[in-house]
Amino acid sequence: MSVKDLDRRSFLTKATVGTLGMATVLVACSSEKTKKSEDIVPDLLEQAPDGKVLKAGLVGCGGRGTGAVINFLDAGPNLQVVALGDVFQDKIDNCREQLKKERGVEIADENCFLGFDAYQKVIDSGVDLVLLCTPPHFRPVHVEAAINARKHVFMEKPCAVDPVGARSVLASSKKAEALELSMVSGTIRRVQKDYMTTALKVKNGDIGEIVGANIIRNGGALWHRRRQPERTDMEFMLRNWVNHCWLSGDHIAEQFIHEIDVMNWFLGENPKKAIGYGGRQRRLTGDLYDFFSIEYEYENGMRTHCASRQINGCTNGKVERIVGTKGIAIASGHILDTQGNEIWTYPKWEEGVTDPKWKVTNPFVQEHINLVTAIRTGKAVNDAEAQVNSTITAIMGRIAAYTGKEVTWDEVMNSDLYLGPKTYAFGPVAEISSEVPLAGEANKLS
Structure with a gap:
């Protein structure tokens, strides 16, 4: 069966090993409100305490x-x-x-x-x-x-x-x-103090009830390796791993997970389903997409939009915008009112702020x-559970884009999808397809 013929079910059941027992993924973030304060700044150590080696x-x-x-x-x-x-x-x-x-x-x-x-x-x-x-x-x-x-x-x-x-x-x-x-x-x-402080302000209700989010990561193409005649399938793929889905999870999981994780953290819940699209025009090796655009839907009907692109020569940038009934949070350290006016910003150490409580450690x-x-x-x-949640969210979006079909959280969590060979050795890897996924059905000439 070619990749062109794969449907959503294939992407959810393409298993080569047995699954583990199901475990319920719980939302890591509590909905409990914290005490209001103008300067809720986490107290983080700049160095771990001394101790035995x-x-x-x-x-x-x-x-x-x-x-x-x-x-x-x-x-x-x-x-x-x-x-x-x-x-x-x-x-x-x-x-x-x-x-x-x-x-x-x-x-x-x-x-x-x-x-x-x-x-x-x-x-x-x-x-x-x-x-x-x-x-x-x-x-x-x-x-x-x-x-x-x-x-x-x-x-x-x-x-x-x-x-x-x-x-x-x-x-x-x-x-x-x-x-x-x-x-x-x-x-x-x-673990980044500016993000942590903004998350606490959102949790405190500074932007009201959350009603949506816009999450974007647009950047240039990653590195790639061309096939060398002396390299086996396995060596080529391992040395070119960011361009193969079975090794990287595609860039929606391997890199965009940072921004998806911020969304999950600030919202404090996991999406119940995803629908979206993506495609490939520029990549030279592997089987990944160049871009994704995913809409996630939640139990209360709220929707968020996530998009990621890796193509050179385009306008690039990152957006982590959480929208509430009373304002907007920019996750990296800004609160805006409903008109877009900035009403709070995290004091930047690099701009001359000297109070050590605001310093953001690498x-x-x-x-x-x-x-x-x-x-x-x-x-x-x-x-680890929070990263599992964000990884599943990214995988759900990837499957939705690859298939062009709506995919639910429960379907992914119950899926026996396993990517990769059964055994690892340098040589041919016959069970790994290099075809790029194509959503939907091909047009036919009349």
């Missing part, structure tokens, strides 16, 4: 993984990175070189692990926590292994590319809670400060 292992040594491990080292005192794992030797070598150059850290040869099972070797190397930064397809299996080994987890976004994986991460997060292990996600806006470091603090104080934190 914490040893971390990195799984996935590409650009984001290398950045994450440096962010971890910057989070506080007595933090060490002692193990690295990847499927490519050059990625390990580059990461080791950058760690030595930028932080004076050297990783022993015996603690550098190569192969598809490198994640387990990192987990078993005597570390206290693991940083999981591979392409997101692999996240559910890596998270499960880490929690089973009773390790604390930092996991990059998104947590999965399909419903089977999302449910797996949810199950792992419940086990982590029972074991009092900490899990911190790479959805950075939730969120890529702040998430590790929070994780290390939780471990050292024995007060576990776990935001």
Whole structure:
């Protein structure tokens, strides 16, 4: 069956592994109002407290993984990175070189692990926590292994590319809670003080009752790799992972999840269904779309619009606009009245504000400060469920666009859709299609 013939059911049941038991995804944000204040500013630590040495292992040594491990080292005192794992030797070598150059850290040869099972070797190397930064397809299996080994987890976004994986991460997060292990996600806006303050003002009723949202992320094309004759199917796709849906979840999940997560956070509920569209004109490799436009609908009939585009040479920008009965919130730190006049803005440190309460710590470091603090104080934190919700929201939008059909939250949560091969090895990957999804039916000449 070609991609042209796939309908919504195919995109919801294309399974190659069994599903886990269903688990109800609860809304992470409470509807309880907080005390009103002009300056509700979260009190965040700029550095994790001192304590015994914490040893971390990195799984996935590409650009984001290398950045994450440096962010971890910057989070506080007595933090060490002692193990690295990847499927490519050059990625390990580059990461080791950058760690030595930028932080004076050297990783022993015996603690550098190569192969598809490198994640387990990192987990078993005597570390206290693991940083999981591979392409997101692999996240559910890596998270499960880490929690089973009773390790604390930092996991990059998104947590999965399909419903089977999302449910797996949810199950792992419940086990982590029972074991009092900490899990911190790479959805950075939730640890960013300007966003956090704006969210509290919205929760307090500063814009009245929320009636909708407009969420947009338009940017240029991401990097891509052309096929080299000597590379197998698996190596080509792994080195070109941001352009393959089974590895990345498409850019609506891999990158736009940041903005979708902000929407879910501010609204405090999950959409019940989605309808939308997307397409491809410019990408040179892989099977992803260049753009998405999704409308989400909620239980009370409220609707939100989300759109994302990755095409060079266009007008780009980001919008995170939450609309209420009394005003509008710009999630990054602005409140407007119903006429569009600004009535509050978050004081910007870079514009000369000197009161330290307004300083926004680099969120890529702040998430590790929070994780290390939780471990050292024995007060576990776990935001995995919120990332599962946002991942499912993105997947729902992707399926709606790929098929051109309305897709519900319950359908996705009950779906046995699994993207990816059954086994991992360098060589042909016959079960992975490279055809681009086409919604609807083809026109016919009379």
